[in-house]
Amino acid sequence: MTGPVTYQVEDGIAVIMVENPPVNALSAAVRGGLKEAAERAGADPAVAGIVLGGRGSTFIAGADITEFGKPPVPPSLNEVIAALEACPKPVVAAIHGAALGGGLEVALGCDARIVGPRAQLGLPEVKLGILPGAGGTQRTPRLIGADKAVALAASGDKVSASDAVAMGLADALEEGDLIAAAKAKVRALAAAPLPPRLNVRDDRLTAPGAREAFEAAAQKLAKRAAEEPQVAAIVQSVRNAFEMPLEQGLAGERAFFTQLRDDPRSLALRHVFFAERAAAHIPGLPRGTQPRKVARVAVLGAGTMGGGISMAFANAGIPVTIIETETAALERGLKRIDGIYATSVKRGSLSAEAHAKRMGLIEGKVGLEAAAGADLVVEAVFEELELKKEIFGKLDSIAPGAILASNTSYLDINAMAAATSRPQDVLGMHFFSPANVMKLLEVVRAEKTSPEALATAVEIGKKLAKVPVVVGVCHGFVGNRMLARRTQQAERLLQEGATPAQVDKALTDFGFRMGPFAMGDLAGLDIGWRIRKATGGSAPVADALCEAGRLGQKTAKGYYDYPEGARAGVESAEVQGIIEGVSQKLGIQRREISQQEIAERLIYPMINEGARILEEGIAARPGDIDVVWLYGYNWPAWRGGPMHHADALGLAHVAERLAAYAAQTGDDSLKPAPLLSKLAAEGGSFAGLKAEAKAA
């Protein structure tokens, strides 16, 4: 047999291997090959049974997601699994790597599953807005019990080889020759009558207490099921396993699958999957560019960000020297880090040993000279360009050969690079707060950054379990530059007649966890106030609140009141008075503003700025901007990110609304950006744009 499935008879056993790089996805050719191979082995008298495995690093990563939405090509995956179950001889899956989604479902059609130490089993469909579509919700309950099955499918988490054996998802863990072990299992099974397969077994479902255990597990998912249609479908489909025969259960599962697959929410989640992977490809990077080795890292500043960044390195097992200007600040910073770990230990999410080990990887030092010997320096001192330039100038000679990265939120990295004799080693590594938690890393490519330095920062980002996105230099890069547009509109909406609660509600209804004002109160309103004072900016409502001593939660009052340390704010009459005073002073006639206008004026200007960012080549792809918003600002994943959302709305609609708001308010910044206007006029979309090489 040729094609992505190979068939070889070894020692009287058919060894069927899937070979469809990069991840052995179940394309039409793989499905066809598997079905044919199963039937051939079944019919061949010289074959005692089947071993089914995968080449490369995965067993089978599941359905080919790129085929979703295209006309179906037979055989279906259900037909492939039925062919395996119809084989009169034993079939054993040899799982050396990831068996995910449809990959695990294929393995469930086998008589046994032998796993290697690097195997990972799971049903990640929930993360794509769908449910397992080829028997995962029917056979998994029959193998491991419906309570465990529903939890597995609803979490989408991968299970390690040893956990898979412990929960009964796999039969044995083989550290040595996996194929040999699978062959031995085939022989053992062939020596006796075959035990019933999962398509004819329901002892786990009829066992005493099984239904109750399932309903208890389902109850735990009730809140998510109310919010995420795929979770509701998973729960119901697993419940069906109790209530109907397998065939009917499979048909029900298929119906849920088709419905969910065609839902815009699943389309958005699939977009996220591919956008995240596309962001890892850096356009314009010469082939074969090798990242440099990073064994020692220095972080400058033990403040909010320096502390979080140091934790991110320590969490990844990379030793880090954290540097301050004086002992007191250093000790404060180290104590804060220790406290955050201690809280995790108390909560049970970190062991005491891991806490000690991570603290052991963080060394505190006073004085910049301690950066000597580092392969990478991440600067996280105060947001002042002159200070940063001075530090970069000194680092040039203190840490020769090191990559010099700034965590600046807004400032010009080209200017920092120019303060050194080796601008090719300088770039931005912009983490998001809290840096030990948030997954986004904007890697800022400055004018002279070398390909090696860029590749190294991206590689390090991945080691820290971050999602690195390469962006260009501009004020605020991608995320903060777009955020500024939203912040500006939020302030103006207050001046024109909205309340903080109405503005926040528009965004929480959209799917954000918090609105801009609740967020501002949490972060502290003085940060922006200080920046506005330093840069000559103004935000009359925000400024007036700060002048009245309302700095956010830390003063128990900001846009909201926080009586007796309450975490959720309550609306404040004083704030309403301040806002109305500002409107009056500015000569603005306040009016009722609809929720729709509020939402559109918060979201569409960000899309508009995203279009400018693309036009200027600051981001290479619209998907990169979406990834920034998903992982840096908690944009709701099921809305796919701002640029995907714009495509879903239709760019003509977005451009028309922006033009209308520009005319209504006299605010020219709301006029549609040239790229947006052009695409809208052509009936185009952001997704239709080609990656811009000049960007990254």
Ligand code: CAA
């Ligand atoms: N379909 C199509 N392409 C896929 C894919 C899939 N299921 N899984 C991965 N790929 C592609 C990626 O887009 C990427 O492509 P590029 O190199 O062009 O960017 C490439 O394979 C490598 O992927 P990763 O960068 O993610 O590789 P990794 O080694 O870091 O991780 C993996 C490997 C763990 C398998 C990971 O790719 C993964 O989790 N894949 C998705 C698994 C999944 O969701 N499966 C369920 C599919 S739905 C289903 O199966 C429904 C059903 O019931 C029938």
Ligand code: NAI
């Ligand atoms: P911070 O004020 O909490 O910490 C700064 C620390 O740097 C202080 O502890 C200070 O003592 C120290 N420091 C000052 N000069 C130094 C020097 N010469 N050498 C060593 N240490 C020095 O500030 P924060 O919030 O941690 O911000 C740091 C940088 O990170 C800024 O550039 C900021 O814009 C950026 N940033 C901040 C984010 C946030 O949410 N706070 C998010 C992303 C980036």
